[in-house]
Amino acid sequence: MNWSLVPQQFVTGLLNGGTIGLIALGIVLIYKSSEVFNFAHGHLVMFGAFLTWWFTGGGAEPGAALIDLPLWAAVIAALITSMGIGLLIERFALRPMTGQPLLAIMLMTLGLAQLFEGMTAVLFGVELKSDFPAPFSPSDVLIIPFPGAFGDAIRLKYTLVATFVVATVAASLFIWFFNSTKTGLAMRATAEDHEVARSVGIKVSRVFGLSWGIAGVIATLGGVLLATVSGVSLNLSTVALIAFPAILLGGLESLGGALLGGFAIGLVQALVQASRLIEVRNSSEIAPYLLLLVVLLIRPEGLFGQKRIERV
């Protein structure tokens, strides 16, 4: 361990964790309302990032773009589009699968993932898009004095701080939405028991649609945040997959747990990079999955999940 790097990596990891937590939130949301585990969420994240990039007029010659919006407008346009995509997915892919076994529904989301992968490649091309408009230049750095750290200071990129703030605020908003608004409570009731929810006048099919729509929005927001840090590419879907360890760590049913799990995964990924050994540093891409195996073996229900796993 290179201890002088630890404070820097600790803060960086925490900041990265916000985005991971937000992405994880979208998966937990769908799981909570309809018991579908959405393996296509990573691809929704990627697709959302590509959509935003396209709305800003990315890839075209300057002035020749079909649509050329400023970043904030592009993000809003992409959020609305992805909400529509979420609704379409629920209506045409998941609703026919109601009552099918777990494996079939999981495969359905995997099929969706493949479809989105191909569509993204056909519509937007396979190469890395480096012209994603960044709100801050990479050299904008916040320097916080911190004795003992490398160079006696912690350096924070504005981009990273901004993504953290957006992710945390958005995640808190969504959690507030589920715990305090009438629609959110209806969604939680549906998650508890479809029949009971129906008997108190909640329209279950609308709740499913709504949760997929919101999940699309969350995914796109996560995609935009990932893209501002690392650019737009097909790899984003794989990057977003580390939300799965976060969910399992936090517990499948817990929205707050997903967010905390995201922080934990971000921390783990960043802290292994403070190691002196190159092998350990390289392992930052699989460290979340090693953690996942440990969680599965020791505490499969996660930190805040309900103990409902059957062991036969």
Place this chain on the structure above:
Amino acid sequence: MAILRPAGDFDRSYEQDMALLRRPWHYWLLGVSLLAAFTLPLWGDAYLVSTANQIAYTIIAVQGLNILTGYTGQISLSQAAFMLVGGYASALLVLHAGLPFFVALPLAALAAGAIGLFFGLASLRVKGFYLAFATLAAQFIIPWLSRHTFKDYLGGANGAIEVPLPQLGTVNFGEVSNFFYISLVVLLITTVLLFNVSRTRLGRAFVSVRDNDLAAELLGVNLFTYKLRAFFIAAMLAGLAGAIKAHSQRGVGTEFGYGLNESILYLGMLVIGGLGTNLGPFLGVAFIVLLEDLSDLLGGVLAAAFPELAGQLLTSFRPIFFGVALMLFLIYEPRGLAHRWQLLRAGWRLRPFAR
């Protein structure tokens, strides 16, 4: 396969009851298809033979997945990673231990089986999609290990090593037309074995674990050992397929496609063919490989029409076609092509009364 038989059609001896080939046309069909397969290099062109070769080793991998997911009901997203293990094991045994390919092949299968057992241990604690997570972790960890550890042996960050060609006596298997026979013979062996697994104690125990694990345990099926056996068989067949793939592509490594997408592809092939049927892997793999050819054709036409977009059009239709086919099958025919085949046969037998 216990399907309804017409009145008056019954077996007169135990041998008849046990027979896999029970009618004259079974023998004819088998004979003709074997003849067609074994003479394929004589009348097919190189492209056809290499496609058939690819289909053959992919079927072996999907057969393994069929045991684990189709029969035992354990979701696995790591079949491609186990193939990678088999490919590396065989290549390293041939390169560094100097073993002939035909000795290394079964050893590679055992090595992959051992790794499969290790990750299968997770299935004792968890099931359902929790298990999918454990295998997802395997699918990321194994290729990472091949890229970042033992660089001298595994090829380092590019993740590829060259694999020598198998040799048997004076026959050189460098030609794909010769190599095809290796895949074909191994496929025949695994097929005969699996036909018998599915109708003996082992296969019935697998099915009982899938259908109701609690009831299975009450009936005396030890879940611990049977789940592990399913993992072992699945990984072993993946190892076989991986070793054959590695030697026929003359290289092994993450560059040659052993990623999550391949694992999903195998699952999709299995579902489209028919989960838990012996015919399923054959139909599913053939269907998807043909579909991929079709999508490449469409991609080629479109790329010729829009040359400035050629880069993104050439290969991108494969995941679209595959995803859409998988989704349509899940909605309209979740029991797969094998079920369609059963319906067709039943309709033929019952004509002109039933459709």
